[in-house]
Amino acid sequence: MVLNYIWIAFFVIAFLFGIVQLLMGDATIFQKIVNATFDCSKTAFETSLGLTGVLALWLGIMKIGERAGIVRVLARILSPIFSKLFPDIPKNHPVIGSIFMNIACNMLGLDNAATPTGLKAMAQMQELNSKKDTATNPMIMFLVLNTSGLTVIPTTILAFRSSYGAANPTDVFIPILLATTVATLAGIIVTALWQKINILQPVLLTTLLGLVAFVGIVIWGFGEMDKTTMATVTSVASNLILITVIVLFILAGLIKKINVYDAFIEGAKEGFHTAVRIIPYLVAILVGVGVFRASGAMDMLIDGIAWCVKQLGLNTNFVGALPTALMKPLSGSGARGLMLEAMKNYGPDSFVGRLSCIFQGSTDTTFYILAVYFGSVSIKYTRHAVACGLIADLAGVLAAITIAYIFFG
Numbered sequence: 001m002v003l004n005y006i007w008i009a010f011f012v013i014a015f016l017f018g019i020v021q022l023l024m025g026d027a028t029i030f031q032k033i034v035n036a037t038f039d040c041s042k043t044a045f046e047t048s049l050g051l052t053g054v055l056a057l058w059l060g061i062m063k064i065g066e067r068a069g070i071v072r073v074l075a076r077i078l079s080p081i082f083s084k085l086f087p088d089i090p091k092n093h094p095v096i097g098s099i100f101m102n103i104a105c106n107m108l109g110l111d112n113a114a115t116p117t118g119l120k121a122m123a124q125m126q127e128l129n130s131k132k133d134t135a136t137n138p139m140i141m142f143l144v145l146n147t148s149g150l151t152v153i154p155t156t157i158l159a160f161r162s163s164y165g166a167a168n169p170t171d172v173f174i175p176i177l178l179a180t181t182v183a184t185l186a187g188i189i190v191t192a193l194w195q196k197i198n199i200l201q202p203v204l205l206t207t208l209l210g211l212v213a214f215v216g217i218v219i220w221g222f223g224e225m226d227k228t229t230m231a232t233v234t235s236v237a238s239n240l241i242l243i244t245v246i247v248l249f250i251l252a253g254l255i256k257k258i259n260v261y262d263a264f265i266e267g268a269k270e271g272f273h274t275a276v277r278i279i280p281y282l283v284a285i286l287v288g289v290g291v292f293r294a295s296g297a298m299d300m301l302i303d304g305i306a307w308c309v310k311q312l313g314l315n316t317n318f319v320g321a322l323p324t325a326l327m328k329p330l331s332g333s334g335a336r337g338l339m340l341e342a343m344k345n346y347g348p349d350s351f352v353g354r355l356s357c358i359f360q361g362s363t364d365t366t367f368y369i370l371a372v373y374f375g376s377v378s379i380k381y382t383r384h385a386v387a388c389g390l391i392a393d394l395a396g397v398l399a400a401i402t403i404a405y406i407f408f409g
Contacts, residue, residue: 006288006327006334007284007285007288010288010289010291010292011288011291011292013292013295013297014033014291014292014294014295014297015295017295017296017297017300018030018033018295021295021296029295029296032294032295033291033294033295035294036287036290036291036293036294037287037290037291039290040283040286040287040289040290040291041283041286041287043286043340043344044279044282044283044286044287045279045282045283046163047160047163047282047286047340048275048276048279048282049275050159050162050163051156051159051160051163051275052271052272052275052276054156054158054159054162054271055156055159055271055272055275056267056268056269056271056272056275057268057271058271059267059268059270059271060263060264060265060266060267060268060271061245061246061249061250061264061267062105062249062267063263063264063266063267063268063270064249064250064252064253064258064260064263064264064267065249065252065253066263067253067256067258067263068249068252068253068255068256068258069252069256070104070248070249070252079096079100080203081203081204081207082096082099082100083096084197084201084203084204085141085145085188085192085197085204086099086138086141086142087197088128088136088137088138089125089128089138090128093124093128094124095121095124095125095128095138098118098120098121098124099121099142102118102121102142102146103145103150106146106150106364107150118142118146118373119372119373119376121142122139122142122373122374122376122377123376123377125138125139125142125377126139126377126379129377132377132378133378133379133380133381134379134380134381134383135374135379135381135382135383135385137195139373139374139379139385140191140195140382140383140384140385140388141188141191141192141195143369143370143373143374143385143389144187144188144190144191144385144388144389144392145184145187145188146364146369146373147187147329147363147364147365147366147369147370147389147392147393148180148183148184148186148187148188148363148364148389148392148393148396150180150181150183150184154172154173154176154357154360154361156336157172157176157339157357157360157361158170158172158173160336160339160340160343160357161343161348161357164340164343164344164348165348166343166348166349166353167349168349169348170239170242171354171407172354172357172358172361173241173242174407175354175358175400175403175404175407175408176357176358176361176362178399178403179358179361179362179396179399179400179403180361180362180363180396181211181214182362182395182396182399183362183363183392183393183395183396183399184211184392185208185211185212185395186391186392186394186395186396187388187389187391187392187395188208189208190388190391190392191384191388192204194384194387194388282336282337285334285336285337286337286340286341288337289334289337289338289341290341293341293345298323301323302319302320302322302323305319305322306319315405315409317351317352317405317409318351318352318355318401318404318405320342320346320352321342321351321352321353321355321356321359323338323341323342324338324339324342324356324359324360325359325397325400328359328360328363328364328365328393329363329365329366329367329389329390329393335359335360335365336360338356339356339357339359339360342356343356343357351404351408351409354404354407354408355400355401355404355408358400358403358404359397359400362396362397362399362400363392363393363396363397366386366389366390366392366393367386369389370382370385370386370389
């Protein structure tokens, strides 16, 4: 519903701005707006087509990992931690498996694979809910973990950067990992405090301190490097992690004696269908954003924010990427469209282009996830879910800006 009004607003505002500019003497403004609709429609289709191979690859690899039992191994490893985060869920309840699978898919950047397991987890938690119209503590913690968007492999973002001609598509990999870690850490702490979960428990405290240490060590290490060395190390580390994941999944399938090839083909087919399904959404949002920008409304908005930031004596380089950050809590497809628009207009290797990608990967779509997940089990009273989710989003945005300046500023 929110995206519906945003999409309508893009066209209405663009039309009004067009009228104003026409009255001011720009006779070509509506031609520019109409041309933007055709150009953006073409861009949306070409973008989806370019994603087909990458999505097929990673969904195929994910299917191998699923068949090989890697998700179950991950569940056993994380069990001591997550049992502390969801104390109201009975021990060994089936929902734990669904939660782990959902988090694993999110960590691998496979949003479409994560949604079915997420909805299943919500349905199972609803079975334990004594007040069917009110969100429980485990539901809210689960939602915040999703909205904070802990992503280890931002598959789609890397694919978009590659399709837009980035010199090194993976150079945002580690910055995204750092920003999403900060967002997740903030989300866990805020929600735990709200729900009176003791974060000083040895397991939880060790985990949180480990996340803090991880972020600090990586930022410190890269902060000591010059730009050339930083770019080299980021590229090597990012690509090494990606290829290691692929090889480990394949070897796990071999050890389990599954037909790795058939498993990959089955997953790859899902990737193809996913790429086809996103075409209408990309056309809708890219055309909406395109006419909004062509009318001059986007430039005025950004210039206004830049003026305010400048008056505060701050650096304004990040302002061009802010539309992606502002849209992300509302709509993943909307934020994706703004990220693509930023890369198209500023360049994929520009500071704004890179920061937009970091914004896109640092958090998830808070209101969309709340609507879909809670709506699937008819939850009306979300309690503190929105507040905790937005606090995690804010932490992710601030972390993304800081990290972008460290890596690319």
